[in-house]
Amino acid sequence: xxxxxxxxxxxxxxxxxxxxxxxxxxxxxxxxxxxxxxxxxxxxxxxxxxxxxxxxxxxxxxxxxxxxxxxxxxxxxxxxxxxxxxxxxxxxxxxxxxxxxxxxxxxxxxxxxxxxxxxxxxxxxxxxxxxxxxxxxxxxxxxxxxxxxxxxxxxxxxxxxxxxxxxxxxxxxxxxxxxxxxxxxxxxxxxxxxxxxxxxxxxxxxxxxxxxxxxxxxxxxxxxxxxxxxxxxxxxxxxxxxxxxxxxxxxxxxxxxxxxxxxxxxxxxxxxxxxxxxxxxxxxxxxxxxxxxxxxxxxxxxxxxxxxxxxxxxxxxxxxxxxxxxxxxxxxxxx
Amino acid sequence: xxxxxxxxxxxxxxxxxxxxxxxxxxxxxxxxxxxxxxxxxxxxxxxxxxxxxxxxxxxxxxxxxxxxxxxxxxxxxxxxxxxxxxxxxxxxxxxxxxxxxxxxxxxxxxxxxxxxxxxxxxxxxxxxxxxxxxxxxxxxxxxxxxxxxxxxxxxxxxxxxxxxxxxxxxxxxxxxxxxxxxxxxxxxxxxxxxxxxxxxxxxxxxxxxxxxxxxxxxxxxxxxxxxxxxxxxxxxxxxxxxxxxxxxxxxxxxxxxxx
Numbered sequence: 001x002x003x004x005x006x007x008x009x010x011x012x013x014x015x016x017x018x019x020x021x022x023x024x025x026x027x028x029x030x031x032x033x034x035x036x037x038x039x040x041x042x043x044x045x046x047x048x049x050x051x052x053x054x055x056x057x058x059x060x061x062x063x064x065x066x067x068x069x070x071x072x073x074x075x076x077x078x079x080x081x082x083x084x085x086x087x088x089x090x091x092x093x094x095x096x097x098x099x100x101x102x103x104x105x106x107x108x109x110x111x112x113x114x115x116x117x118x119x120x121x122x123x124x125x126x127x128x129x130x131x132x133x134x135x136x137x138x139x140x141x142x143x144x145x146x147x148x149x150x151x152x153x154x155x156x157x158x159x160x161x162x163x164x165x166x167x168x169x170x171x172x173x174x175x176x177x178x179x180x181x182x183x184x185x186x187x188x189x190x191x192x193x194x195x196x197x198x199x200x201x202x203x204x205x206x207x208x209x210x211x212x213x214x215x216x217x218x219x220x221x222x223x224x225x226x227x228x229x230x231x232x233x234x235x236x237x238x239x240x241x242x243x244x245x246x247x248x249x250x251x252x253x254x255x256x257x258x259x260x261x262x263x264x265x266x267x268x269x270x271x272x273x274x275x276x277x278x279x280x281x282x283x284x285x286x287x288x289x290x291x292x293x294x295x296x297x298x299x300x301x302x303x304x305x306x307x308x309x310x311x312x313x314x315x316x317x318x319x320x321x322x323x324x325x326x327x328x329x330x331x332x333x334x335x
Numbered sequence: 336x337x338x339x340x341x342x343x344x345x346x347x348x349x350x351x352x353x354x355x356x357x358x359x360x361x362x363x364x365x366x367x368x369x370x371x372x373x374x375x376x377x378x379x380x381x382x383x384x385x386x387x388x389x390x391x392x393x394x395x396x397x398x399x400x401x402x403x404x405x406x407x408x409x410x411x412x413x414x415x416x417x418x419x420x421x422x423x424x425x426x427x428x429x430x431x432x433x434x435x436x437x438x439x440x441x442x443x444x445x446x447x448x449x450x451x452x453x454x455x456x457x458x459x460x461x462x463x464x465x466x467x468x469x470x471x472x473x474x475x476x477x478x479x480x481x482x483x484x485x486x487x488x489x490x491x492x493x494x495x496x497x498x499x500x501x502x503x504x505x506x507x508x509x510x511x512x513x514x515x516x517x518x519x520x521x522x523x524x525x526x527x528x529x530x531x532x533x534x535x536x537x538x539x540x541x542x543x544x545x546x547x548x549x550x551x552x553x554x555x556x557x558x559x560x561x562x563x564x565x566x567x568x569x570x571x572x573x574x575x576x577x578x579x580x581x582x583x584x585x586x587x588x589x590x591x592x593x594x
Contacts, residue, residue, distance in 0.1 A: 016441050016469050016470065016472070016473040016485065017463055017466050017469045017470070018463075019441070019486060020441070020442075020445070020462050020463040020469060021461070021463035024461055024462075024463065196458075196459065196460075196461065197458045197459075199461050199462060199463075200457055200458045200459065200460055200461060200462055201446075201449045201454050201455045201456075201457045201458075201460070201462050201465060201468075202455060202456050202457055202458035203458065203462070204438075204442060204445065204446045204449065204455070204462055205446060205449070205450070205455040205456070207435070207437065207438060207442075208435055208438065208443075208446050210437075211435035211436055211437045211438055212433060212434060212435050212436070214433055215429075215433045215434065215435065215504070216418075217397075217416065217417040217418040217421070218395070218397075218417065218421065218426070218427055218429075218433070218504075218505075219421065219446065219447040219450050219451075219504055219505075219507065219508055220418050220421035220422050220447070220450045220451055220508050221418055221446075221450045221455065222416075222418050225456070226455075226456065229456060229458075233458070
């Protein structure tokens, strides 16, 4: 049940190398998880738009997990990069052409550039200071997009985006079939990249930063260089998520850059469990399904229930839902 | 750096000149000049608050001196970052365990090896393809008698083994000079010998400076002793010289006898 959870001790691995290789092996539960993501096509054909939103939110949460869960770098302004990706993809489709993959690449590069620039500030600070800095940068970009109404459409949102058929075959339809297929495919590819990254030497260095920031220089590590790098990668991933939402909905609203989006993604990640690769994915699904259900009951008050959920999970399961599940299965298998 | 610097002998592994540091009116390092020859086994002793750890922090760059210079193998490293000094062969351990609690011993030492080999920024390859780095890490762990515990999370290791992992992490940087800040701190006296046996077994070209309070250990393993009092070098010499020094006996050894 514990996705990507390494056993505490492996009985007798044949060699240290084989042991480390074993940690990155695909587990059955992971394969089941990814097969399950295909189920909505048949089980919930009326909810494919929601499923697509979940895939995008999962991708966004995955990008936050990389900096927060693995490197221990907190951010309360991650929507900045989501928004940059969304507006870049939207403007590209509006003014250049509507081909999705080129749009995706341009948006990724743009978000990476902004992330790289920001990383020089981010890598110098930690903890509360960093929360305030990332929050500030997020608000700054939000207002910049708001005042640049001639380009972004301001509070009316960016309209007139026309996206071509994906690969010239699949048209974005009202049912969201193409949207979900596209979002899911992008999520899966980025996930494969992330999975490789966290099992890489660089991934180990990120965990080193999270586990002991003070020790890192004493083993010769340049933590700031590592943080700049991971922050840029994370920003690019957030940009991809933003681009996908712009392309699949053919509109970009200011909400893409909002504080709520930054806060929501943090909640999703904490709900699911940070630093577990699948935490953001599970958290995004729970968060958005809950929002969908709760807002059906009382639209104005759905955050109340999210608040309840968040408080309960954080109090009872400090490592999120996946952390709690892995603890239960560990206890169970010991008996 | 001024131009009137006399050439440093290359047989000196680590040198400090006029190293000074104050926090407000409190002087924690006062004009410290030391020469550690290659392969030395130096002990740094002194009462609590004498500035022993501060001196290590100054040497490794974790603290910036107000005045003075630090030379590593004849090169002025005073302006270098801690990690740059590590890359040049100056490593340290910590008095209070400063380990990667959530990593196992193999991962932690592999990380240190990867950083030294310059492969720690490779995000595109699985860690397991770096066979040589992993084997090197494992050999260090075996040498420090941690081979059988290397898949255990650091936070679950017994305290004494965590102290050994402190040293393993430092060794993974392949240091020329190793500064050990109370390597056996907190370890029961009958076990501290084990840790110093490991220290004594380290290569002869490695230059060692260790802080230690237990005088039996100091006299057994050190070839040279530096006595630090109130941030200044109070006395320096061979163990027999220090043992015979009346001043040292009064300020340090005498006081310890009752403490």
